[in-house]
Structures are given as structure tokens and as C-alpha cells.
Amino acid sequence: MSRFLEVLNEHARELAPHEMRDVCRDIRERLDAEEAHLEMSFTYFIEKKAPASESTGLMNYEVTVEACDNGESDFILGVKVPATSLCPCSKEISAYGAHNQRCEIEARVRIRKMLWIEELVAMAESVASAPVYSVLKRPDEKHVTEQAYDNPKFVEDIIRDLAAVLDGDDRIHWYAISSTNFESIHSHNAYAYIEKHCE
Numbered sequence: 001m002s003r004f005l006e007v008l009n010e011h012a013r014e015l016a017p018h019e020m021r022d023v024c025r026d027i028r029e030r031l032d033a034e035e036a037h038l039e040m041s042f043t044y045f046i047e048k049k050a051p052a053s054e055s056t057g058l059m060n061y062e063v064t065v066e067a068c069d070n071g072e073s074d075f076i077l078g079v080k081v082p083a084t085s086l087c088p089c090s091k092e093i094s095a096y097g098a099h100n101q102r103c104e105i106e107a108r109v110r111i112r113k114m115l116w117i118e119e120l121v122a123m124a125e126s127v128a129s130a131p132v133y134s135v136l137k138r139p140d141e142k143h144v145t146e147q148a149y150d151n152p153k154f155v156e157d158i159i160r161d162l163a164a165v166l167d168g169d170d171r172i173h174w175y176a177i178s179s180t181n182f183e184s185i186h187s188h189n190a191y192a193y194i195e196k197h198c199e
Contacts, residue, residue, distance in 0.1 A: 006030065008023070011023045011026070020038055020065050024038045024073065035069065036068070038065075041062065042063055043061070043062060044061050044117055046061065047059075051133075051143045053140050055136075055140070057134035057135030058134060061080060064076075064078035064079075065078070066078070075110065076110055077109055077120060079120050079124065081104070082102060082105075083103050083104075083124070084128055085148075085153050085179075085181050086098050086099075086151070087099050087100065087154070088153070088154060089154075090185075091149065098149060098152065099185045100145075100148050101184040102181075104180050104182070105162065106178045106180075110173050112170070112171050123169075127153075127158050127161035129148040129152060132144075159179050159192040159193065163175075163177060163196065166196075167196075167198060173198045174195075175195070175198070177194050178192065
């Protein structure tokens, strides 16, 4: 047990996510093990400006990093991103607007090269009807609600669009992505999932 803690203490500094592979390799070598796994979860804060007023606030995102070393290293970066979705069907049939809801987009990716947490969050936010913010003034609320109305998405649209974004990034060679829409007028939620190995 002390050897395990010694490795963690040697790496007791600020770590970039991809450096978790180094920690995992050191654990395997120090313990003379065939394989080592390391998984960490934490809340990550990103300063974000409101779209109209540019008021700033901190947004919190749930992040996971998973590393494995068995002579070869493996690394998965995961984020959970809150966003807004607006129902295309509701927009089409309603005379006075459309129903929208908060959604949670989750993306887990295996990477060949460095991919920052902020980049993966931005990819997920870009495919929603609109992002969410921690600080919004009235002009911002107008902007966000109109942005969502102009960009309606079913839950499966969000995930197909995110898959297209990830397919276009040569740093990513596998992903598992999902979105849960916490429906505002239904008694159930909507869910979509795609997993893919990329060339």
C-alpha cells in the first residue's frame, strides 16, 4: 500500500489529464503488476461570458479521466455538459412558441493527441439548441431563448451532430456519447447514445 501512495505523492502537483497515463505507468512498474488502472472524477470550472452582456460567471462541469497501463497505455477523457434543447415538433405545431428543456450531454473519448477539457466541453455545447450559463442578464435571456428557438434539436439530433464533430477530429479514435433531455412537458425523459471506433 505504501508504494501506491509513494507514486501518488510523487505526482502530487497540478496534472494535465493526459499525464494520468504517466501516473498509471508508474503505479504498474512500482507494484510490479501486469496492469494498472486509475480513474478520477472531479468538478471543473470554466469562466464563461454571457452572450449579450458579456457578464462573466463560472460554469461547473463534471469531468472523469480513466487511465490504464499494461505495457501499452490507454486514456479516456469524459465530460458532462448541461445545455438547452428545443423540440422541433413543438415548434412546428405550436402557435405561440415551443417547449424546451435542459439536457445533459455526456462525452467520453479516447485520444491520440492532447485534447483539452475546454475543447471537449465546447464541442458538446456547439451541438445543442443553445448553451447554458451561470450568469444571464435580461438581454442574455433574450439571446439564449431566441438562439434555441432558431436551432431546434431532438435528443437524437444532438448526438448525431456531436458524432459528426468527433468524427472530424483526428485526435479522437473512440467515443461514447449520450444526451438525456429532461423533458419539460412529458412525464419521461428522452435519451440517445452512440459509440464508435474511429479510423
